[in-house]
Amino acid sequence: MIDRLIKKILYKNKVLNVPETPIDERDWELKQEMIKNSEGVNAQEFTRRYLTPNVKNQGSIGSCVGHSGRVVFGDTLDFEGKEPSAMWIYKKGKIHDPFPGEDYSGTTIKGACRALIKEGCCEEKFWPYQDSENTEMLEGASENAAKHKIDSYYVIPKQNHDLIKKTLLKETLWTSFRVHSEFYKTPISGIVDSEKYLASSFAGGHAVAMTGWKIIDGNLYWEFQNSWGLLFGNLGFFYLESSLYEEILINNNGPIYIHTKLELDDEKYEDIRKRKEQEKKDRREKELKDLKRKEKIKSILRTLPWIGFGAVAIWAYFFNGVE
Numbered sequence: 001m002i003d004r005l006i007k008k009i010l011y012k013n014k015v016l017n018v019p020e021t022p023i024d025e026r027d028w029e030l031k032q033e034m035i036k037n038s039e040g041v042n043a044q045e046f047t048r049r050y051l052t053p054n055v056k057n058q059g060s061i062g063s064c065v066g067h068s069g070r071v072v073f074g075d076t077l078d079f080e081g082k083e084p085s086a087m088w089i090y091k092k093g094k095i096h097d098p099f100p101g102e103d104y105s106g107t108t109i110k111g112a113c114r115a116l117i118k119e120g121c122c123e124e125k126f127w128p129y130q131d132s133e134n135t136e137m138l139e140g141a142s143e144n145a146a147k148h149k150i151d152s153y154y155v156i157p158k159q160n161h162d163l164i165k166k167t168l169l170k171e172t173l174w175t176s177f178r179v180h181s182e183f184y185k186t187p188i189s190g191i192v193d194s195e196k197y198l199a200s201s202f203a204g205g206h207a208v209a210m211t212g213w214k215i216i217d218g219n220l221y222w223e224f225q226n227s228w229g230l231l232f233g234n235l236g237f238f239y240l241e242s243s244l245y246e247e248i249l250i251n252n253n254g255p256i257y258i259h260t261k262l263e264l265d266d267e268k269y270e271d272i273r274k275r276k277e278q279e280k281k282d283r284r285e286k287e288l289k290d291l292k293r294k295e296k297i298k299s300i301l302r303t304l305p306w307i308g309f310g311a312v313a314i315w316a317y318f319f320n321g322v323e
Helices: 002-011 064-074 086-096 109-118 141-145 161-168 181-185 194-199 242-248 266-319
Strands: 045-047 150-155 173-180 202-216 219-225 237-241 256-260
Touching: 002 181, 064 086, 064 109, 064 173, 064 202, 064 256, 086 109, 109 150, 109 173, 109 256, 161 173, 161 202, 173 181, 173 242, 181 194, 181 202, 194 242, 202 237, 219 242, 237 242
Parallel strands: none
Antiparallel strands: 045 202, 150 256, 173 202, 173 256, 202 219, 219 237
8 A cells, every 4th residue: 555655656747748639540550461570479478678778767757759769769770789869759759740839748659750750860879868848959969860760650450469469579669548547556566457547537648668468367468668767667667458558549549660771671680680689688687687686685785774673672572681
């Protein structure tokens, strides 16, 4: 109970302002034949959390599209060894979304995708992230961004679970949904309770990266990487039951897959992708082990004062007054 209350206090002030827009039926739909590899779609569990850029905290501005886009684009070969700028994706998304001006917080994934096609995305070092709407890009950002453009983007129908899985085996997907207040209380397992979620009040729109799936009690759950820091959910990740996701999804008929220039040569891309993914997975597994080791040490250190107090209490009980 206390844990849920603390979580609500931590996250209730997060800006949730991805606006809902009508679904554009002109959006290109991803076809089965466009994703060649299907090995692994029947697995009980799959995750890209060891392959994606690290979990970060967006802070107090509505930059979830930028942060989730950083994860999605950062999980492609175009940004191998580099990190996309979340601020660039967020700010440029505002320019290309359907709303006039830029004097507001929040944007849409579609606006960001249009920006990635037309202007690309610079590396983080050219527009470092700050928890402020009033930041400026550094010299050379536009030239750097022009080197990192996407070719196109596609929507995967939300009911086509096999195609979503098939695509997740290749790279991370992009999506947005309606957040209800129960989301703030996501437990350490990361598993969101569908019934409690829908029974709680609406809080706003949010964008995240879809990174995998897990079968829980016979039901399909999608895994997502959030942008609220490592303390949220399961080290920054959470799970939504597929039926819940399909009900609260906004702005598109399913998650978005971005197609990059390096993917045009499928055979060459697959060879490079497999090698790079194994390298990244090995590196991230080591980082995760190190993180868990540090958390265990912190936990032990937090219990030491209580152990000391208990030892004193036992000594006092048995030996106080004994000569």
